[in-house]
Amino acid sequence: MVLLSAAAEWYIFSASEGRIFERSADVPVRAPALVLGCSPTFMGGPNGYFYNRMDTAAELWKAGKAAVFVVSGDNSSHAYNEPEWMKRALVERGVPEDRIVCDFAGLRTLDSVVRMKEVFGVSTMIVVSQGFHNERALAIAGHEGMEAWAVSAPDVPNRRSRIKSWFRERAARIWMTLDLWLWRREPRFLGEPVALPEAKGKNDQRPMRSCSS
Template sequence: MSIDYYVSKQTSEKIYTQVNKIPPNKVGLLLGTSKYLSSGHINLYYKYRIEAATKLYRSGKIKFILISGDNGSKSYNEPELMKQDLIENNIPEANIFLDYAGFRTLDSVLRAQKIFGQNTFTVISQEFHNERALYLAQYFNIEAVAFNAKDVKLNYGLKTQLREKLARCKMMLDLLFKVEPKYLGDPIKIE
C-alpha cells in the first residue's frame, strides 16, 4: 500500500466538502500559500482557500481563523496577505490570528496545539493538503476535521500534486525521526 493511499484512507472520514455537514469548531486553521504565481497571476489555491475560510466563518462553523504560513523574509508574508483579504471579505480583524512560523504543515498543526492552545480545530486547504494535515493531527492526538477549498484543474496544479507525493514521504520520515517545529515560543490565547 502506498503512503499516498494510506494517508488518504486514514483521513477520509474527517474531511468535508459541504458547509452544512461539517461540525462547528472554535478555530479554523487556514494553511498558507503564496498569493501570486511567478507569472504575477493570482494563485488559485490561495483564492479558493480565502473563499473557503470566509464561507465557514459566515456560516458560523468557525469563530476564529488562525492563519499559519511562511513569513521567512521581509518581502514574503503569507499570513499578512491572507489576513488583509479576509478583512476585505468582512471578517473582523479581532477574529483573525496569525502564526508567522507555519513554514510547513507539521509546524502549522503542532503550533496550533502547542502555541495557540487548540486541541480541536478545522483545517482549511485543498483536499490533498487537508489529508496530510489531518494525518499529522491524528498522529499527535489532535481532534481535527478539515474543510476542502475548491481544487484546481489537474494541468494547473500538476507540479503541486507531484510535490505532495514527496511531502507525504517526508512527513513519514519527520514522524519517524520525531522532528519538531522550527520555532515554538510563548503561548498565545485565541479569544
C-alpha cells in the same frame, strides 16, 4: 521508496477518512480554524489556490462554524508574508479583523499543525486548504492526538498546475512520514503559549485580540 510511499498513502487515508467536507455547513463541529498558507501570486499571476482557500475560510465564518481563525504561513523575509496576505483577504471577505490571529512561523504544514496544539493550545480544529493538502494536515493532527476536521477549497482548473501539485504532494507525504515516525521532528519555532480569542458567537461584536505583525 515505493513501500514508503504506499505506507504514507495508507496512513494519510486512514487518518483523514470521513473528516473532510466540501461544504462548510457540513462540518460537524464549531472550532478554531487553521488556514494553511500560500502566496496570492504565482509566476507573476493570481494564485487560484490562495483565493479559493480564502473564499472557503470565509464561508466557515458565514456558516457559524468558526469564530476564530489562525492564518499560518511563511514569513521568512520582510517582503514575503503569507499570514498578513491571508488576514487581509479574509477581512475583505467579511471576517472581522479581531477574529484573526497570525502565525508567522508556519514554515511547513507540520509546523502549522503542531503549533496549533503546542503554542495556541488547540485540541480540536477545522483545517482549510485544498483536499490533497487537508489529507496530510489531518494525518499530522491525528499523530499529535488532535481532533481535526477539514473543509476543502476547490482545486485550480489549470491541468498543468494540478499535475505539478500531485507530484509535489507525493513527495511531501513521504517526507511527512519520515518526519513523524523516523526523525520525530518538531516545528522550527515554538516559543511561549499564545491564548486565542475566546470563541464567542459570530454576532457577538465585543472586542477580541487582533492579528498584528
